[in-house]
Amino acid sequence: MVENNELELSEAEAEQYDRQIRLWGLESQKRLRASKVLIIGLSGLGAEIAKNIILSGVKSVCLLDDEKLKETDLYSQFLAPPDKIGENRAESSIQRARALNPMVDITSETKAVDELPDAFFTTFDIVCATGLKQEQLERINNICRDSNKKFLCGDVWGMFGYMFADLIDHEYSEEIVQHKAVKRGPDETEKNARETVSITVKRRAIYVPLQNALSADWTKPELRSRLRRGDPSYFAMKILLRFRDEFNRNPDPAKRKADTEILLRMRDELVKELNIPVGFISDALLTDVFGIVSGAAAVVGGVIGQEVVKAVSQREPPHNNMFFFNPVKCVGFVELYGQ
Amino acid sequence: MVARVAGVFDEKLTEAIANSKILVVGAGGIGCEILKNLVLTGFPQIEIIDLDTIDVSNLNRQFLFHKEHVGKSKAQVAKDSALSFNPTVNIIAHHDSVISNDYGVSYFKQFNIVMNALDNRVARNHVNRMCLAANVPLIETGTAGYAGQVELIKKGLTQCYECQPKAPQKSFPGCTIRNTPSEPIHCIVWAKHLFNQLFGEEDPDQDVSPDTADPEAAGDAGASALSSEGTAAGNIERKSTRAWASDTNYDPEKLFSKLFGDDIRYLLSMENLWKKRRPPTPLTWDNLPGKDNAPTQHSGLPDQRVWTVHECAQVFAASCKALQTDLKSRPDGDHLVWDKDEKSAMDFVTACANIRAHIFNIQLKSRFEIKSMAGNIIPAIATANAIVAGLAVIRAQALLKGEIETCTSVYLRPKVNHRGQLFVPEKTLTAPNPKCYVCAPKPEVGLACNIKQLTLKDLNTAFKEGLNMQAPDATVEGKGLVVLSSEPGETDHNNEKTLEEIGLNDGCALLVDDFLQNYEVRVRLQQEDDEKSWRLVTDTDTPMPAPKEDKTANGSNGAKEPKPGPSRSKEDSDSDMEIIDEDDDGEPAPKPPKRRRTEISDEVVELC
Ligand SMILES: [Zn+2]
DSSP: OOOOSSSSOHHHHHHHHHHHHHHHHHHHHHHHHHHHHEOOOOOOOHHHHHHHHHHHHSEEEEEEOSHHHHGGGGGOSSSGGGTTSBHEEEEEEHHHHHHHHHEEEEEEEEEEEGGGGGHTTTTTTTEEEEOHHHHHHEEEEEEHHHEEEEEEEEEEEBTTTEEEESSSSEEEEEEEEEEOOOOOOOSSTOOOOEEEEEEEEEEEEEEHHHHHTOOOOOOOEEEEEEHHHHHHHHHHHHHHHHOOOOOOOOOGGGGHHHHHHHHHHHHHHHHTTOOOOTTTTTTGTTSSHHHHHHHHHHHHHHHHHHHHHHHEEEEEBBOSSEEEEEEETTTEEEEOOOO | OOSSSTTTSOHHHHHHHHOOOEEEEOSSSSHHHHHHHHHHHHHHHEEEEEEOOOOOGGGTTTTTTTTTGSSSSSHHHHHHHHHOOOSSEEEEEEESSSSSTOOHHHHHHSEEEEEESSSSSSHHHHHHHHHHHOOOOOEEEEEETEEEEOOOOOOOOOOTSSSSSSOOOOEEEEEHHHHHOOOOHHHHHHHHHHHHHHHOOOOGOOOOOOTTTTTGGGGTTTTTTTTTTTOOOBBBOOOOHHHHHHTTTTOOOHHIEEEIIIIIHHHHGGGGGGSSSSOOOOOOSOOTTTTOOOOOOOSGGGSSSSOOOOOOOOOHHHHHHHHHHHTTTSSSOOOOOTTTTHHHHHHHHHHHHHHHHHHHHHOOOOOOHHHHHHOOOOOOHHHHHHHHHHHHHHHHHHHHHTOOOGGOOOOOSSSTTTTTTEEESSSHHHOTTTOOOTOOOOOSEEEEOOOTTTTTHHHIIIIIIIIISSEEEETTTTOOOOOEOSSSTTTTGGGGGGTTTTTTTTTEEEEEETTTTEEEEEEEEETTTTTTSEEEEOSSSSOOOOOOBBBTOOOOOOTEEEEEETTOOOOSOOOOOEOOOOOOOOOOOOOOEEEEOOOEEEEEEEEO
């Protein structure tokens, strides 16, 4: 839980954050300013998430990545300059990350997540992981859970993307605007001005860990009914996570044809395994899943950034635990899995 | 050069991107994000236009700009920052208004796609027409707070930006502002009018003194009150407020006594007004509430503390003096322009609005809140801009692939809909409105006015403000008689003549043309004896919004840049929102969807 920092905002902060304070209020801004964020994976998606969170005015952001900057990263990764190819992605992103907002403390960590002790992850208020294997995601999620730290993860493959959130037991406040008629004159019959009053209500949302969401039981009637009018994005995500686990890499733009064949084969296996109607997961959804397309990274990074802001400021209802961007229909939607 | 890495896109799209040329209009919150996405994706030829300079309040979302760039050209800095992401692309930056003869139809024709990232309706209307004239697809974007939208506009295929009449602008009757305010906004509008009366451009429609023509006060007229100041007709002597203030050397105490004492007593004398309302309480300078209050504990931003009436009076006095000094330092005849970001101007409006609110028993507001209302500030955040810009570039990619029919409008919702959707695409493209007075094959519109009273000068204003033309030319249909010419001097001598005097009558049709927009519309005159000004009448719908726009109500930085154009900071956001009410059942929607515009409104004062 992020403690509310009682220290007042400086004049410089008030000026720079004016347009967002007018949206989410001063209390949220103070909570943001007290929160420490870890971003794992400085791909194009990681860069988008980092940009949004740094601009919002958190206390600190740690960029964690052990990978080297590749040419394909430059398609969507705008924090690392093109002349840093071959250098560590987190380190080469630091300078531009700092320039986005000098009031935020930016650090980097170049060890692989598997080399880092559990205690490392719990020094942050919230962790956002991208580009990891399912096993790694589940480990970090569980570490965060045990220390009551919030966890989000997500990926973009080509044009397609998803987000998962485990906010554990999340308390938040929501402002509800009500209209009430006010009498202004001595004559009670006078029709008069309506005043808007906003009241703040406290609410709670309970989340499940990632393994529950990824092992959703599709034999259950409530999930089967989703197949009728639903969207196949959940399965596309499963296939792409499996691809990464199996081949230790993402689908490669240079092997577009061969990898597409692998993906379609994996799709057919999943269809059998979960007894999904044939044709439900269209080829089109698995066609544009190569590299990271900048527009899609912006879209998914925007959603993840906004969920991080909501989570640490404890204001406004967070989404249910999974978000998907389906580029075929250009639809972005939220679903609940694992409960 | 080709899109940067082969294999990310299929060959067709890679090729199409490599041969594309894109125009981005506006380098604000959405413009910065669009430019980043285009450059990273490898769009090789990009031009970007914005006439604005960078302000510190942009930095929370316009991420191509940093503190050291404050005051510099948005277009230029955006270009420089974006080039550092991908130095191989070619970007041309224009620090300029898009509404200019330099950007005519042939300029627009060189682009495959135009992407709008604007913050005001005037420029959006203009680019809409330029893209229709050049037959170039336009991707129109906007955000307000958490919400946003992306919409494709293509001549003959989709609605244009002006196909649906815009929501009428919120307006307050003049008598509510001058006589019977009941909400904080009424006092704020009054205070902005007072600013203009004292220091700004004097506008007779922005009178701040009691309005004796108030129909509610009929038969009452307040003739008994303050007869020493009254004329035989019971009206206060119409000496200009400015002249009077100047005579007193802007003495704050005297100004205060007139505005918040005498004028209020005069209003009280109009007894009919107060039969069903709580009457106002006049104030005296020496005895103001809050004078002896001990300083209270306040948490929050200093601007969020609500001042006492006594403090308001102190601020009123100080800001009056500061504004007077500013006015005096300018050449004769010059005036100030209200700007929410000018300290004294904002202090003055806060103080006056609150003093008046206290008099009328209306809740006082903080300077922070009054700034939002007086400056029409729309909150803006990085994430919504990023999402909308991402969707816009994804739509641009589909257009280049030749999949225009898939490019339906997409709405970013502040909260998911009942189907769990956060980004909601429409099912089909929305067909153009055949009666649209902009994109119909033969555009036509009615102009209701009193032909006996409307002057040619007013007619010119109607074409500029109502039809959003930049330089209208008008001839009488069938006769070729030139009524208005955009050439300076050609028809100016007729400016003060009425339409009747130059031989126009009811039912007569004018062909009105804007050369730059390559836009011609047939305007039918409709005689209406009661119409005090003019209004547009379209075939299909209710009358268009009244034209009497409050020029100061938009909080624009008009002083710096009178030309309309991208990022005029009219609202300082990328707003002009249109949120669709999605259909509930997933059935195909054959009829055009209902739209609800959630645009911020400039308040308008109607004459009673
Ligand atoms: Zn139209």
